[in-house]
Structure formats: structure tokens, C-alpha cells
Amino acid sequence: MNQGRRRHLDDRWRDLATAVLIAVSLACLLLGIHAHASPAYRFYNVARNTHFYTTSEGERDHLLKSGPPFQYEGAAFSAPSGEEASATAVYRFWRAASGSHFYTASAEERDYVRGISGYAYEGVAFAAFTGGGTGRIPVYRLYNRGTGAHFYTASAPERDWVVRSFAIYADEGIAFYAYPATGVPALAPSSYDAHRLLAQASFGPTPAEAARVRELGATRWVEEQFAQPISAYPDSRYDHLSLDDSPTCTFNSDHTSAEYRCALKQLTLLQVQADFFSNALYAPDQLRQRVAWALSQLLVVSGMKDPDMETAHVMARFHNILF
Incomplete structure (x- = not known):
């Protein structure tokens, strides 16, 4: 070289x-x-259309266990330690009229709000900065002119979307500065959230499956469902290729005979319906079974034989059922 x-x-x-x-x-x-930063957890109150922010794990866990109307939305930002240089207190107020909390890093604004009827002072919520700096991000404040509630976000795109989508919100600028919400451990779903997920993605929650959702988390539970083998309808149970009576598969036989049992299973929807509900109740691929059921409500499948479909006005009656 x-x-x-x-x-x-x-x-x-x-x-x-x-x-x-x-x-x-x-x-x-x-x-x-x-x-020494602490994540500021964000909850959405679906009943009042307001948000709550706290760095207290005790408050967070209490709301997670309480269930509705609060929905956990993760960490909004990270608050510095109150002992960090240039950090200042963020004060919290409760406003019963709007069912919301108000946060301010301004001692002057704190004193002003304390003189307004309807606001209950709750003390220091967490710490923040009044100016930018290395690693700091702005936390924006928006005012709901209809309810008098305030909304806080560290996301400029979310701020812009709220202002653009809801004319009732006024952008009040930067409330304070904090750190990004990084390294926040994922929280296990609450019992309420686990049961709600299973009510929507399966044929009903069971104690064992709810415990599994809480163990895995919602995302991993859904991924596990996607990976489940398909609970199918084995060909060995549907080996009769005709819907017509035959000497070995007929209703014109004794009800205890093999020929009659064959007719029940192969010439009607009895067996396929039994297999479907057996899979729905007991098969491990619950999400797939629930989606199949939902699609069955949209895609109507008839079990009628061709001659029956040719009966006069049968399609008109079918349309009446649909509409």
C-alpha cells in the first residue's frame, strides 16, 4: 500500500x-x-374531554386501577428534578366546573388564579423550566373556549392538529419546557383495559385470558393472536359431496341410524354451525374467530339448495330480510 x-x-x-x-x-x-427526570403521565378523561398530567406513580396507579372514565395515554414528557439548576415549580389547580386541572410554571399566574373563584389550589405538581436549553423541549398550552379547560402537549404536530381541527381551542403558546419522554417503561394494561380488549377482540373475556393480556401487554397479545394456527374445518368431517338424500345419507331413516345422523351433519348447516361456535368459544385463535363472525354479518351465505332458490319470489323475500 x-x-x-x-x-x-x-x-x-x-x-x-x-x-x-x-x-x-x-x-x-x-x-x-x-x-433524575420523571415521566409525566397523561390520562384522558373521556367523560369530560379533558386531560390529567402527573409524575406521581401513586396517582398513576390509582387511575389505572380505577378504569373509566380515565384512559392512560403514556408519558407526555419528562419533568426535571426540582433540585436541578434553573428548574422551577409547576403549580396545579383543580377546576370543578370543567372537571379539569390547570398547570402553570408562573408564580405570578399562580397567585392570580388563586384569586379566581372556582379554582382550588393543589400545590406543586412537578418541576419544569421557563426557558429552553440543551435537551429541553417546549410544552404547549391550549385553551378550550367552550369548557374553560386547558390542554398541554409536547408535540408540535399534535398542537397544530388540535388548533386546525377544533376552532374552539386557542393556542396560548409555550407553558414551560421539559425533557422528552424517553425510556419510560411500558405499563401493564389495567384489568379494565384487558377486559375491554377481550370483549372487542374475542368472544368474551375469561380470567385466564385477561391475566395473559396483562402479562403480555395488548400489542404482544394481538401479535400472538396473528401467529396462532388457523382453527379450520377438517375435510374428514365434511366428506359428503352432495346435498341430496342418498341411501347412506337420508332423513328417510330411523332417527337413531347412521344414515339419519349423516343427513343432519352433511345435508344441513348443523355441523358447520356447531364447529364454528366450538371454535369461537374454545379455539386459541380468538381474534380470527371474532373477525370471521364480524364478516359473517356482512357477507350473507345461504345454505339453501338450488331448487329452493328457484321458488317464486324467494329473492324478493331475501331482499326484504336484508333491508
């Missing part, structure tokens, strides 16, 4: 090493900044 090429490769490696060192140093700096 000539000396010029060796020098070129040495320069490339030196540049790469420098870039790696810069990246590692920046990562260490950010990790140091976030070392």
Missing part, C-alpha cells in the same frame, strides 16, 4: 473516531441531564 493511500485511510479512521467520540460525549451529557 502506498504512503498516500495509507495517509488517506488514517484520516478517514481519525474522522470516524472523532465522530464516535462526539456522539458518545453528547449521549453521556444527555443521560446526565435526564438522570
Whole structure:
């Protein structure tokens, strides 16, 4: 290898090493900044159309166990430690009229709101910053002119979507600064959420399956359902290829005979219906069975034989049933 090429490769490696060192140093700096940050958990009150924010794991767990009307939406941002340099308190108020909480990092605004009837002061909620800085992000405040409630988000796209979609919201700018919500561990679904998922994605929750949803989490439970083998209808149970009576499969036989049992299973919908509901109640691929049931409500399949379909006005009566 000539000396010029060796020098070129040495320069490339030196540049790469420098870039790696810069990246590692920046990562260490950010990790140091976030070392004592606490996630601010966000809940949506579906009854009042308001949001609640807390860094308290006790409050978070209480709402998770309480179920409706609060729905957990994850961490909105991370709040710094109150002991961190330049951090300031964020004060919390309760407003019964709107069923919402109001948050402010301004001591002056706190004192002003304390003089307004209808607001109950609840003290310091968490810490934040009043200005930007390394690793900090703005948390925006929006005002609902209809209810008097406030909405907070660290997402500029979400802020823009709310303002664009709901004329009742006024953008009040940046409420305070915080850290991004990174490294927040996923929470197990509450018992209420597990039962609600199973009520929608299966043929009903059972204690065992609800416990499994809470163990796996909703996403992994759904992924597990996708991977389940199909609960099919084995060909060995549907080996009669005609819908017409035959000497070995007929209703014109004793009701205890094999010929009559064959007619019940093969010439009617009895067996396929029994297999469907058996799969629906006991098969492990519950999500697939529930979707199949939903599709069966849209795609109507008839078990009538061809001669029956030719009966006068049969299609008109079928249309009357549909509409």
C-alpha cells in the first residue's frame, strides 16, 4: 500500500473516531441531564374531554386501577428534578366546573388564579423550566373556549392538529419546557383495559385470558393472536359431496341410524354451525374467530339448495330480510 493511500485511510479512521467520540460525549451529557427526570403521565378523561398530567406513580396507579372514565395515554414528557439548576415549580389547580386541572410554571399566574373563584389550589405538581436549553423541549398550552379547560402537549404536530381541527381551542403558546419522554417503561394494561380488549377482540373475556393480556401487554397479545394456527374445518368431517338424500345419507331413516345422523351433519348447516361456535368459544385463535363472525354479518351465505332458490319470489323475500 502506498504512503498516500495509507495517509488517506488514517484520516478517514481519525474522522470516524472523532465522530464516535462526539456522539458518545453528547449521549453521556444527555443521560446526565435526564438522570433524575420523571415521566409525566397523561390520562384522558373521556367523560369530560379533558386531560390529567402527573409524575406521581401513586396517582398513576390509582387511575389505572380505577378504569373509566380515565384512559392512560403514556408519558407526555419528562419533568426535571426540582433540585436541578434553573428548574422551577409547576403549580396545579383543580377546576370543578370543567372537571379539569390547570398547570402553570408562573408564580405570578399562580397567585392570580388563586384569586379566581372556582379554582382550588393543589400545590406543586412537578418541576419544569421557563426557558429552553440543551435537551429541553417546549410544552404547549391550549385553551378550550367552550369548557374553560386547558390542554398541554409536547408535540408540535399534535398542537397544530388540535388548533386546525377544533376552532374552539386557542393556542396560548409555550407553558414551560421539559425533557422528552424517553425510556419510560411500558405499563401493564389495567384489568379494565384487558377486559375491554377481550370483549372487542374475542368472544368474551375469561380470567385466564385477561391475566395473559396483562402479562403480555395488548400489542404482544394481538401479535400472538396473528401467529396462532388457523382453527379450520377438517375435510374428514365434511366428506359428503352432495346435498341430496342418498341411501347412506337420508332423513328417510330411523332417527337413531347412521344414515339419519349423516343427513343432519352433511345435508344441513348443523355441523358447520356447531364447529364454528366450538371454535369461537374454545379455539386459541380468538381474534380470527371474532373477525370471521364480524364478516359473517356482512357477507350473507345461504345454505339453501338450488331448487329452493328457484321458488317464486324467494329473492324478493331475501331482499326484504336484508333491508
